[in-house]
Each structure stands twice: as C-alpha cells, then as structure tokens.
Amino acid sequence: MAASDHLGPRALEAQAVLAQLPNTPGIPKPDPILVADSVVRRFGGLAAVEVDHVEVQRGSITALIGPNGAGKTTFFNLLTGFDTPDSGDWTFNGRKLAGVPPYKVARLGMVRTFQLTKALSRLSVLDNMRLGATNQRGERIWTSWLPFTWRSQEAAVTERARMLLERFSMLPKEADFAGSLSGGQRKLLEMARALMVDPELIMLDEPMAGVNPALTQSLLQHIKGMREEGATVLFVEHDMDMVHDISDWVIVMAQGRIIAEGPPGAVMKDTAVIDAYLGAHHDRALTESGESLTAGAGDGQ
Amino acid sequence: MDFGFVLEQSITQMIGVTAIIYCLAAMGVNMQFGYTGLLNFGQVAFVAVGAYSVGVIVVTAGLSLWLAIPVSIIASVILALILGIPTLRLRADYLAIVTIAASEIVRQLVRSIALRDVLGGANGINGKMGQAFHDLNPFPADFKMPFLNYTRQDLWVVIVGWTLVGLITLLVWLLVRSPWGRVIKGIREDENAVVSLGKNTYVYKMQALILGGLMGTLGGVIWAVAKQSVQPDNFVPDVTFFAYTIVLLGGAARVFGPIVGSIIFWFLLVFVGEFLNQAIQAGWVNFLEPTDIGPIRFILVGLGLMLLMIFRPQGIFGDKKELALDGR
Numbered sequence A: 001m002a003a004s005d006h007l008g009p010r011a012l013e014a015q016a017v018l019a020q021l022p023n024t025p026g027i028p029k030p031d032p033i034l035v036a037d038s039v040v041r042r043f044g045g046l047a048a049v050e051v052d053h054v055e056v057q058r059g060s061i062t063a064l065i066g067p068n069g070a071g072k073t074t075f076f077n078l079l080t081g082f083d084t085p086d087s088g089d090w091t092f093n094g095r096k097l098a099g100v101p102p103y104k105v106a107r108l109g110m111v112r113t114f115q116l117t118k119a120l121s122r123l124s125v126l127d128n129m130r131l132g133a134t135n136q137r138g139e140r141i142w143t144s145w146l147p148f149t150w151r152s153q154e155a156a157v158t159e160r161a162r163m164l165l166e167r168f169s170m171l172p173k174e175a176d177f178a179g180s181l182s183g184g185q186r187k188l189l190e191m192a193r194a195l196m197v198d199p200e201l202i203m204l205d206e207p208m209a210g211v212n213p214a215l216t217q218s219l220l221q222h223i224k225g226m227r228e229e230g231a232t233v234l235f236v237e238h239d240m241d242m243v244h245d246i247s248d249w250v251i252v253m254a255q256g257r258i259i260a261e262g263p264p265g266a267v268m269k270d271t272a273v274i275d276a277y278l279g280a281h282h283d284r285a286l287t288e289s290g291e292s293l294t295a296g297a298g299d300g301q
Numbered sequence B: 001m002d003f004g005f006v007l008e009q010s011i012t013q014m015i016g017v018t019a020i021i022y023c024l025a026a027m028g029v030n031m032q033f034g035y036t037g038l039l040n041f042g043q044v045a046f047v048a049v050g051a052y053s054v055g056v057i058v059v060t061a062g063l064s065l066w067l068a069i070p071v072s073i074i075a076s077v078i079l080a081l082i083l084g085i086p087t088l089r090l091r092a093d094y095l096a097i098v099t100i101a102a103s104e105i106v107r108q109l110v111r112s113i114a115l116r117d118v119l120g121g122a123n124g125i126n127g128k129m130g131q132a133f134h135d136l137n138p139f140p141a142d143f144k145m146p147f148l149n150y151t152r153q154d155l156w157v158v159i160v161g162w163t164l165v166g167l168i169t170l171l172v173w174l175l176v177r178s179p180w181g182r183v184i185k186g187i188r189e190d191e192n193a194v195v196s197l198g199k200n201t202y203v204y205k206m207q208a209l210i211l212g213g214l215m216g217t218l219g220g221v222i223w224a225v226a227k228q229s230v231q232p233d234n235f236v237p238d239v240t241f242f243a244y245t246i247v248l249l250g251g252a253a254r255v256f257g258p259i260v261g262s263i264i265f266w267f268l269l270v271f272v273g274e275f276l277n278q279a280i281q282a283g284w285v286n287f288l289e290p291t292d293i294g295p296i297r298f299i300l301v302g303l304g305l306m307l308l309m310i311f312r313p314q315g316i317f318g319d320k321k322e323l324a325l326d327g328r
Helices: A009-019 A072-079 A102-107 A125-131 A151-167 A183-196 A213-228 A240-246 A264-269 A271-283 A290-300 B003-014 B017-035 B043-060 B065-087 B092-110 B152-176 B179-189 B191-196 B201-227 B237-250 B257-281 B290-311 B320-324
Strands: A032-043 A046-057 A061-065 A087-092 A110-112 A201-205 A232-237 A249-254 A257-262
Touching: A009 A046, A009 A213, A032 A072, A032 A232, A046 A072, A046 A232, A046 A249, A046 A257, A061 A072, A061 A213, A061 A240, A072 A087, A072 A201, A072 A232, A102 A110, A102 B191, A125 A151, A125 A183, A125 B179, A151 A183, A183 A201, A183 A213, A213 A232, A213 A240, A240 A264, A249 A264, A249 A271, A257 A264, A257 A271, A264 A271, B003 B017, B003 B257, B017 B043, B017 B152, B017 B179, B017 B201, B017 B237, B017 B257, B043 B065, B043 B092, B043 B201, B043 B237, B065 B092, B065 B201, B092 B237, B152 B179, B152 B201, B179 B191, B179 B201, B191 B201, B237 B257, B237 B290, B257 B290
Parallel strands: A061 A232, A061 A249, A110 A201, A201 A232
Antiparallel strands: A032 A046, A032 A087, A249 A257
C-alpha cells in the first residue's frame, strides 16, 4: 500500500505551504491547479452557487464541505462541465474551462466521481476499469473491428487496470459484473476507474457516503495514496470528522457561497462555520426547520 | 388436416424473405437499443428509406439497381443524422417519441399526393425493380425445390439475404467485443459515467444510430428486390414493434439474438395461422371464419410472448443474472 497512517512527504509539503496562508475565504494559493472566479448558477430565483473566488492548491487534499443544500455538488457539476453556470470563469492548469464539454474536461486531466455511484452494472469490473483508459485505438469505430490494430494497446490497458484493482484489493472481483458489487466496493471501483484516466486533479463527490466504517478507513488511505503519487484531490463531504482526518485544507460552502477556508483544525473553530454547519443541532429545538438552520449561515457571514 | 403442409409452410416462412427483412431490422434495433440503450422507435423509417431508394432509382428514374444500393446507404445516413442531431442530446424517452413520430412523417411523406410523380402516392412504386439482381440468379429457369415452397427467385434472395445477415452478424460480433463495443455498452448503463471518463458519448450514440439504421435500410433494399413493389402502408410502426419483439425474443444485446428471434417469430406466426386454417377447413373449429385467422394468430403469438416475458424475460440467449442487475 502506497500510503500509511503517517504523513507522506507530499502531505507534509502541502500542509507546510498552506499553513502560512491566512484563513480568509478566497485566499490565493501559491501554486493553484484550479482557480474559479465569480461562478454563479441560479435555479429560478435561487442562487445555488455564487462563488466569488476560490483556488485549489496543487498536490493537496482539499475538502469542500458544507451543510446539505450548500451547493457543493452543483459547484462540482459546474467545474467539470456537467452543468453550465449563468456566469463565471474558471481555469484548470491555467486553461479556461468555461464552455468546455465534460468529456474534454476529463481528458484534460480533471476527473470526477459521482455522489450516486455510477458503476456500469452489466459490464465486468475489469471492463469498467478498461473503459477509463484514454486514447484507445480500439474505441474508434473504423479500427475497432480489426483486433490486430488495438490488441497490444488493450493488453497494456488491461495490465494497468489489474495493477489498480490489485491496489484497491478488487482483483478477485475482476470478472464479476459491477452491478453485483456492494455499495462500498462500487465506490472503490469508481475511484480506481477514475485513476485509469490518469487525472492530475481528481474530484470525489462524497466518496465516503454509505460506506461502512472499515471500508471508510481503506478509502481514506487510497485518497492519501493519490496525493502521494502526485495527484491533487478535491472532495465533497459533509462529515467534519472524516474531513479532519485526511484533508490539508478545507473550503466551507453555505448557501452557495464560500464562507470560510483554512486548515481543518482552524476551520472547525471558525464561528461562521459552526453557525452554518454544526451550530443548529445543540442549542436549538429540533422542531425548527432546515430553512432557519441555513438562514443562520447567512447571518453568520 | 395436412400437418405436413402446415410444417412445410412454417419452415419455408421462418427462413424466408420476410424473416430476413425483419432479422436485419431487428439487428439494427439490437445495435441501437440492445447495446447502446437508444430507444429508436422509428426503425421502420430506415427500412422504408431502403425500399423506396430502390423503387425511385430503378422504376421512377430508370437507373441501375447497383446505383440504388449506395444511394439507399447515403439516404439512410442522412436520415440518421436528421434524427440524431437534435435528439441524441435528449434523454432516452424523448428519442423514442421523436423517432416514432419521424417514422410516421416518412410514411406520410412517401404517400403524399404532392410527391406522387416520384414516390407513387398511396399506390407506391411497382415494377421490376429487382430485375438486375434476379438476372444473376444461378438456378435454371425450370428449377423446382424438392422441399419448401420457394420460387426460384425467392430461393436466390434467401441465399443472398442470409449470407448478408451472416456477414453483418460477423461485423456486429467484431464491433461489440472491441473497446468500441465497451464504450457503447457503458453508455447504455450510464452515459454520464462514460462522459466523466473522457468519452464523447454523442459521437458514439450517433455511430450506433447510423449503423443500426443501415441494417434496417438493407432490409428495405431486400424488401424491394424480392417483392418488386413498395407501398407506403407496408411501413407502419408495427414493423418497428415486431423488430423489438424479435430482439427481446432472441435476447437483447446478444449477437445471434435477432437471427434466432426472427426465425422463431415467423415460425410461430405462420404455424399458428396455417394450423388454424387447416383446422377450420377440417371442421374441427366451427366458431371461427377463415377471416378471423389473421387477428387470432397475433393474439396467440402475443400471448406466447407474454408468457416468455414472464418466465424467460431475458429471451432465448439472455442471462437472467445479468438482467437482475438492471436495478442500479
């Protein structure tokens, strides 16, 4: 296993760099891989996402947290091209991504997973993995029916798929239909499949949701492993404890805006965050509605 | 009651010209729906394009049949593009609505009075449009089949038709086991997942639509060549639904599914019809008139298919375990 409970050199480096930054929302990072400016997405009159400025440091594990309905997944969809914002600009590795279709975003090295796991049920686990490899000659219709044109590349793709399955302890399942896997195994498969694309930035939408505690630990190790191999990880989560464990930097969203960011320890003490996120539970009656809960977040800002 | 005749008729039809036409249409549906998950409910429009290309080029324009075949292919690709460009960005059920409407538009267009000089209106196009093909028939003029009721012409069409089916089956087999086939099956399972892995799914869906449409168009060409007559009301949506029935009968996303499905479908349909016919003539069944046979055989075949869907929903070749995974 690439990662252990001890912090690897890249983790230490990322945390050392980030520790010097002030904890202001929208603070510029020394080496950003992803920069978003004034990204706005409205559904009717409601602004689901209204992000003025945010940057993600290269080589870090950055968590995007916030209460339900904060706009985290919508922001993810916008950044990866699966949804179109009303306005805004964002760049990946300095390249403007507004208007770029989602498949091109993935090819550029920014690959996402989904909150509701999308294992391709009636494909084998190995085929799910092989689908992730880019630039396959056999995927072009003109040469696909001539196996000799793609056989050697297919062998290389398969070998890489098996190595990744091995790393995610999924190799014994390679011949099974992905639809026969458990929820946690599907999360693992989706993560491993995303790595087949060779991403520079991997964006995980609630990788730990619905996964049992034992598997969660192994998922966390895999996420750390990705960072140690040079990838940047941005993930959505709403469980603060989980975030505290693995992230180098935390960005907090509420009501579509970035309300705080900083190292996990500092963010958890931030009053705006506590108001938006944790506050409502312990000192309010349970009968109060969710609206008043998020309204508190706005006041906190 | 001549049971031998019933059986002979059934076997003649189950591998006959009509079975070949429906097999080709069903192979197209299998490519679009079975492998890619595209609900093309307008497959009959592609069949009509094939048949009318032959009719228009050979009879109306007086040109060669060998020109009609490439023209039919080009027309089929154009139809697929017209259908696909606006609808393939939509969700699957919208494609179904648009394609069924498009197939009816094609039928109304070919029977329209305004285009009667070219397309023949409601009477369609009649004439020796398949002559160039039949001239190549290697069987002697006085040829008689020892068994099965094929005319010399039908036998020639059947032999060439099944050869064509065999070649296309080989192509489909090569395609679906390639990485290209993996991508389209992935699209069937979850398009967004495939997009997130960097594939331009729109292009793949278009390729599958064109390819499946071309198979239907070849069925239409065989239709025109074998029957030497094309009429607009041959191309009703029922043809599409029979093609879907054949795919489900054989097993969706199975290479040999449409072949076996088509053979069984036509065997059952003809067998039930001929059997009832004989039974009425022999006086076994006295509450039916010979004119009732048409609807009754469809009722009985429909019943049989319902039982199949209940007890073997995966079709002949399907894998029940695989079908159970559908709930994702």
